Amino acid sequence: MSIGFSVYREKMIQNQLIGRGISDKRVLDAMMKVERHRFVDEALQPRAYNDCALPIGYGQTISQPYIVALTLENLKLKGDEKVLEIGTGSGYQTALLAELSGSVFSIERISQLASQARNRLDELGYINVAIRVSDGTLGWKEFAPFDAIVVSAASKKIPERLLEQLSISGKLIIPIGGSFGQKLKIFENENNKIEEKTICNCIFVPLISEKNS
Ligand code: SAH
16 A cells, blocks of 8 residues: 555545545545545546546546545445445446445446456455446346445436335435536435435536436
């Protein structure tokens, strides 16, 4: 582990996360443990702990640390959940979900990103992660229902299949809106009634669906 990067990571946690109200100790510990610089190209590593999204190739981005932390805090994971992630990207949030839950099923549509993420997660020893190249709007029916579903790309509406694959009292977090800005929404399945809340404004890359689901 590089000492230099861990100092930057501590500052990120203090200023960007605790400073903005993130308080869940499990989330903060996981964000300290998972080395964000390992999920970007070497040339971008000096910027890995900056307060922003960064390019990961193929027109995609690794999400801003604060938005990832806010998403994880809202999921209130205890450690034994089955989680579905749509948009593996760099694999950074996948690693954090693997730290915080029992198992992670992650879907990415760009095969090169999926295999890079797989290699990184293997190197880091995550054995509770399955990655598949597919259209995530269809979910992963064989392993449904999921206690939590996290979508890391923006959609105009909630993909119906994802709601169908949510467990009783499961939570779905997804950015809803167009390409100029979205609202990060949480949908909670309370006794088969879906409760909707807005977490914050956000900007994500678009969720690209093969079909209109
Ligand atoms: N959480 C990721 C963010 C990745 S950006 C990270 O921290 O690195 C969003 C990702 O969603 C991109 O990699 C994009 O290719 C992927 N994506 C977009 N539409 C998708 C779809 N329908 N199914 C699966 N992945 C999708």
